[in-house]
Amino acid sequence: MLLAGTAVIAPCGAVQAQAVTPAGTTAGTTITNTATASYSVGGTTNSVSSNPATFKVDRKVNLTVEVDQASTTPVTLSQQNAVTRFKVTNNTNDVQDFRLLAHQALDFPGGLLPGTDTFDLQAIKVVADDGDGIYDPIKDVLTYIDELAPDTSRVVYIVGNVAAGAPAGQSNVALEAIAAAGGAIGSEGAILLPTDLNILNQNNEIDIVFADSDNDTLLGPDAARNGRGWAYAGYSLALTALDVSVAKTATVLSDGLGSLNPKAIPGATVQYCLTVANGTLLSTAQDVRLIDVVPTGTTYVPGSISVGGLGLAGQCLLNGVPIADNGSTTGTYGGSYDVGSRTVTAIIGSLAGGTSVAASFRVTVN
Amino acid sequence: MAALFRQVPIAAIAMAIAAISASAFAGAPPLQIDSHFTVERRVARADGSVQLVEVPATRAVPGDLVNVVVEYRNNGTSPLANLAVSNPVPHGLVFKSVGTSGLEVSIDGARFAPPAQLVVTSANGTSHAARADEIKAVRFTLTRPLPPHQAGRFAFKAIVQ
Numbered sequence: 001m002l003l004a005g006t007a008v009i010a011p012c013g014a015v016q017a018q019a020v021t022p023a024g025t026t027a028g029t030t031i032t033n034t035a036t037a038s039y040s041v042g043g044t045t046n047s048v049s050s051n052p053a054t055f056k057v058d059r060k061v062n063l064t065v066e067v068d069q070a071s072t073t074p075v076t077l078s079q080q081n082a083v084t085r086f087k088v089t090n091n092t093n094d095v096q097d098f099r100l101l102a103h104q105a106l107d108f109p110g111g112l113l114p115g116t117d118t119f120d121l122q123a124i125k126v127v128a129d130d131g132d133g134i135y136d137p138i139k140d141v142l143t144y145i146d147e148l149a150p151d152t153s154r155v156v157y158i159v160g161n162v163a164a165g166a167p168a169g170q171s172n173v174a175l176e177a178i179a180a181a182g183g184a185i186g187s188e189g190a191i192l193l194p195t196d197l198n199i200l201n202q203n204n205e206i207d208i209v210f211a212d213s214d215n216d217t218l219l220g221p222d223a224a225r226n227g228r229g230w231a232y233a234g235y236s237l238a239l240t241a242l243d244v245s246v247a248k249t250a251t252v253l254s255d256g257l258g259s260l261n262p263k264a265i266p267g268a269t270v271q272y273c274l275t276v277a278n279g280t281l282l283s284t285a286q287d288v289r290l291i292d293v294v295p296t297g298t299t300y301v302p303g304s305i306s307v308g309g310l311g312l313a314g315q316c317l318l319n320g321v322p323i324a325d326n327g328s329t330t331g332t333y334g335g336s337y338d339v340g341s342r343t344v345t346a347i348i349g350s351l352a353g354g355t356s357v358a359a360s361f362r363v364t365v366n
Numbered sequence: 367m368a369a370l371f372r373q374v375p376i377a378a379i380a381m382a383i384a385a386i387s388a389s390a391f392a393g394a395p396p397l398q399i400d401s402h403f404t405v406e407r408r409v410a411r412a413d414g415s416v417q418l419v420e421v422p423a424t425r426a427v428p429g430d431l432v433n434v435v436v437e438y439r440n441n442g443t444s445p446l447a448n449l450a451v452s453n454p455v456p457h458g459l460v461f462k463s464v465g466t467s468g469l470e471v472s473i474d475g476a477r478f479a480p481p482a483q484l485v486v487t488s489a490n491g492t493s494h495a496a497r498a499d500e501i502k503a504v505r506f507t508l509t510r511p512l513p514p515h516q517a518g519r520f521a522f523k524a525i526v527q
Binding site: 029036039057 | 526
């Protein structure tokens with residue numbers, strides 16, 4: 001675009017009005033000045049115009065990166081494609097690409113974290129929105145921002161999965177957007193570098209000047225005039241979302257015949273072993289109880305409930321604590337057998353993150 | 367002889383016209399004006415102090431302040447009277463301030479006044495002192511004739527849009 005000074009003869013009020021966006025005159029625009037003089041010599045009036053003085057408007061690289069959600073994203077264990085939403089605005093006076101990088105909390109010491117970090121997302125990635133403002137794992141796959149016009153914004157998503165055993169708390173992530181060369185639709189431009197201020201005589205080139213601010217204080221990884229912007233968001237995993245699992249095994253203890261490998265024949269005694277595990281590190285599960293219905297065709301062996309640590313070498317329990325059938329407690333454990341509903345209950349109480357407790361009871365085969 | 371006598375003045379007049387034409391229309395006009403852009407840069411000197419120097423505007427981005435400089439020179443042999451230089455504010459620049467006393471400004475390129483005295487009348491009849499961003503043209507006038515071989519300059523400041 002060539003903007004030339006108008007001749008002085010023409011009135012130049014409203015005609016000079018032009019659409020200038022807040023980002024300013026487009027980089028590469030030639031600004032031209034022409035002066036016109038009139039003078040009299042020997043009673044004759046003459047006029048003469050100056051040379052057209054020109055310079056090119058250089059590229060003033062500026063961007064804004066911000067979180068585009070009011071609070072942290074609530075997630076659940078094993079959730080796939082959990083999304084945090086950001087917005088990148090091109091404040092440069094020209095079309096730009098932007099390289100996008102997703103960071104986990106450990107990668108940005110000093111960043112403006114939205115909370116204490118307790119876990120990392122898995123398979124973290126960053127994609128640009130396709131324009132509809134809604135994350136779609138099929139459509140939103142571009143890993144950079146392509147050809148963003150001056151003073152326009154694009155929504156960007158950091159996407160990741162929550163581990164099945166993630167501890168309760170928060171995962172902090174950061175988006176780093178880096179100004180890159182625009183001009184080629186469908187391909188990611190090279191990261192821009194500022195033109196060396198000591199190089200003179202750049203009049204015919206479009207110099208690159210970084211004008212972005214430091215948006216995360218002096219402690220964060222961003223800095224003023226680095227052509228980059230950072231913003232921070234978080235995923236919150238509620239305390240109730242614990243990875244508690246139960247496994248159940250059955251072992252024939254004896255078949256009444258003294259066999260070396262007893263079979264589950266009528267009269268045999270079978271021990272059921274229930275193991276409950278809290279796979280969420282750092283988070284204690286409260287009020288854990290195991291409830292099991294005695295199978296039909298079997299008879300509960302009274303007073304056979306036992307609770308304790310995991311056994312070794314096929315043993316169900318280690319240091320098992322015998323539990324009465326009447327609902328009373330022994331130490332921190334308790335239990336009961338309800339004849340009417342044929343239900344065995346083992347009360348474990350609190351179960352620390354990363355630990356397991358087993359409970360067993362016996363039946364005889366009718 | 368009489369016929370010849372009559373012809374001589376005609377030839378002389380023709381030669382005189384030719385001479386006037388040569389001085390007025392052929393070759394460079396007596397007034398030369400040059401325009402260029404400059405910016406002010408802070409330059410560190412050897413003694414540690416910082417000096418503002420005017421350098422050619424090789425690097426300018428939106429928001430930068432540039433000087434629009436016009437230099438004039440009388441290369442002729444006669445004084446030039448009623449010298450007036452008009453300079454529309456270039457597209458892409460917003461007028462900021464005059465850099466030389468005696469400059470007049472205008473919002474329409476037709477009516478000029480010193481910056482402090484320029485009044486803008488809106489369509490609804492209200493008027494206000496012209497804001498810098500409303501000024502679209504600058505004019506420089508010399509009250510006295512510019513003698514031969516004399517030169518001068520004027521400048522105004524503008525901001526890259």
